[in-house]
Amino acid sequence: MTAQIKVDNLHKYFGKLEVLKGINIEIFKGEVVCVIGPSGSGKSTFLRCLNRLEEPTEGDISVDGKIITNKDANINKIRTNIGMVFQQFNLFPHLSVKKNIMMAPLELKLKTTEQAENKALELLKRVGLLDKADVMPRQLSGGQQQRVAIARALAMEPAIMLFDEPTSALDPEMVGEVLSVMKELASMGMTMVVVTHEMGFAKDAADRVLFMDEGIIMEEAPPSEMFTNPKNPRTIEFLNKVL
Numbered sequence: 331m332t333a334q335i336k337v338d339n340l341h342k343y344f345g346k347l348e349v350l351k352g353i354n355i356e357i358f359k360g361e362v363v364c365v366i367g368p369s370g371s372g373k374s375t376f377l378r379c380l381n382r383l384e385e386p387t388e389g390d391i392s393v394d395g396k397i398i399t400n401k402d403a404n405i406n407k408i409r410t411n412i413g414m415v416f417q418q419f420n421l422f423p424h425l426s427v428k429k430n431i432m433m434a435p436l437e438l439k440l441k442t443t444e445q446a447e448n449k450a451l452e453l454l455k456r457v458g459l460l461d462k463a464d465v466m467p468r469q470l471s472g473g474q475q476q477r478v479a480i481a482r483a484l485a486m487e488p489a490i491m492l493f494d495e496p497t498s499a500l501d502p503e504m505v506g507e508v509l510s511v512m513k514e515l516a517s518m519g520m521t522m523v524v525v526t527h528e529m530g531f532a533k534d535a536a537d538r539v540l541f542m543d544e545g546i547i548m549e550e551a552p553p554s555e556m557f558t559n560p561k562n563p564r565t566i567e568f569l570n571k572v573l
């Protein structure tokens with residue numbers, strides 16, 4: 331089986347600060363990979379390199395066999411194929427929920443208005459918010475807004491979804507509704523890379539867990555192993571603090 335995402339010797343500096351110190355990982359189609367680790371360990375930077383929101387300083391990333399870190403790679407095309415959901419949902423405040431979801435496919439002329447609207451409604455149904463199609467984002471709870479943000483990312487019909495702490499900005503009672511949308515996506519075979527502090531989600535939904543510390547993947551294992559029998563002392567120390 332060939333990897334859908336292949337990361338080869340990825341290094342990233344911000345000025346003199348080396349934030350990623352040689353990341354090597356292969357991620358397969360349909361795999362759900364959760365990334366855990368202390369704050370400042372480079373998790374977000376790693377995720378952002380995967381769709382070139384950050385430029386790697388050194389190393390290669392390929393997606394479906396194509397190197398996306400070349401200077402002449404088409405960034406718009408890369409981002410069409412790789413959706414991303416952030417901690418802050420960043421919906422467009424002046425557009426209705428439905429129009430938020432329709433916007434990118436229309437801007438990039440990937441769909442007609444009618445096709446984009448049909449897709450938006452289908453996605454809203456999937457995230458349980460069909461009745462909110464015409465309301466403005468500010469009329470929604472945080473959990474609902476994040477579900478719309480997920481639908482908006484899915485509107486581009488990406489092959490891969492990246493999530494950077496998608497539930498960290500939510501009130502606790504809203505975390506579950508967002509995680510259950512993500513679990514459904516996982517069960518439909520989406521390739522997902524999820525930076526999360528939700529160890530319960532990682533246990534239930536991940537095929538593999540990566541523990542990052544100081545810009546390195548210190549340990550990787552299936553959740554059953556990572557959470558019961560971690561090997562690296564840094565992993566053990568981290569899990570003792572969060573579990």
Ligand code: ADP
Binds near residue numbers: 344347374375
């Ligand atoms: P994590 O997501 O694991 O908390 P980050 O990838 O956000 O870690 O950050 C890793 C390190 O890189 C931190 O020391 C952070 O301050 C630094 N960093 C992140 N983004 C930038 C940036 N744009 N400019 C300078 N330093 C940055």
Ligand code: MG
Binds near residue numbers: 373374375
């Ligand atoms: Mg982060």
